[in-house]
Each structure stands twice: as C-alpha cells, then as structure tokens.
Amino acid sequence: MKRFARLADLAALTGQELAQSDAVLIDQDRIDGFAAHTEDRQWIHVDHTKAAQGPFGTTIAHGFLTLSLMPHLMERSMAIDDVRMGINYGVNRLRFPAPVPSGSRVRATFKLLSFEPIEGGAQLVIEATFHREGHAKPVCVVEQVVRQFT
Numbered sequence: 001m002k003r004f005a006r007l008a009d010l011a012a013l014t015g016q017e018l019a020q021s022d023a024v025l026i027d028q029d030r031i032d033g034f035a036a037h038t039e040d041r042q043w044i045h046v047d048h049t050k051a052a053q054g055p056f057g058t059t060i061a062h063g064f065l066t067l068s069l070m071p072h073l074m075e076r077s078m079a080i081d082d083v084r085m086g087i088n089y090g091v092n093r094l095r096f097p098a099p100v101p102s103g104s105r106v107r108a109t110f111k112l113l114s115f116e117p118i119e120g121g122a123q124l125v126i127e128a129t130f131h132r133e134g135h136a137k138p139v140c141v142v143e144q145v146v147r148q149f150t
Contacts, residue, residue, distance in 0.1 A: 001078060004080045006150075014112050015111075015113070018078055018110045020110070024107070026102065026104050028059060034068070060100055066100055074128070086147065087147050089123065095140070098137045104132045105133040107130070107131060107133070
C-alpha cells in the first residue's frame, strides 16, 4: 500500500500514477450477487447455458460491478494520512472497452489527473484503469471526481 502523509502533497503528483491495486477475483458468485442486488439479470451475466453460446463464450461481469470495486481497490492500494473523509462527487468519463469473463482477476491503476483545493480539502480527478490479468486491453476506464477532507 502506498501512503501519503498529507493531502496537499498530492498536488505535486498531478499527471502521475499514484498506486496500483492487487488483483481481485470476479467469480460467478460475485456476479450473481450483484445481479440480485441490482435486479440486472441479463442472460450474459447469469445464464451459463445461453452465455456459452453467446459472443463471449461464458458469463461476464456487469460493467457496473467492475466499476463498483473502485473504492475497495483504491482503499487497498493507497492511503492519505490526514484525510478524515472522502466522498464521491461524480464521474467525468466512463468506458467499458472489454468484457470481464467470470473467473477473471482484475486490478486497477490510479492516476491523478487534477488537484483543486476546496474549502476543507481538495477535489481530485483520478483516472482508474482496470485490467484483466493476462490481457492488455482495459476492461474499465473511469475519471472519478472525489472530494477529500482533512
């Protein structure tokens, strides 16, 4: 895990990679759980028989399941010691360029795109690029806007 002593120190790192997460398994149990909670039960996610005949040859994770792992992966890969609270403020751009077949392991790289001081902290735009192990093409690229408060 990468540690930063002060939020203000990140300003000098704009344009640089901040951290990379460990890989997390996206198995069928996780996909089925996400489908149950979101009520998105499209066959490409949950019907093994039909998905085997589909374009990916197996079930795949929901794009939003992959995206939803971002806070977990970020928390496991980096910490800012003087931040007492962070909130999601939104996203500027989001793409799912490649599928995540069930049983895949995915990791994320976090790059700081911008740092803007705000009252009590800073607004960061962080590009998170998710990769499936063994494949060059990203499975998710998002510009997340977060507000961190010290």
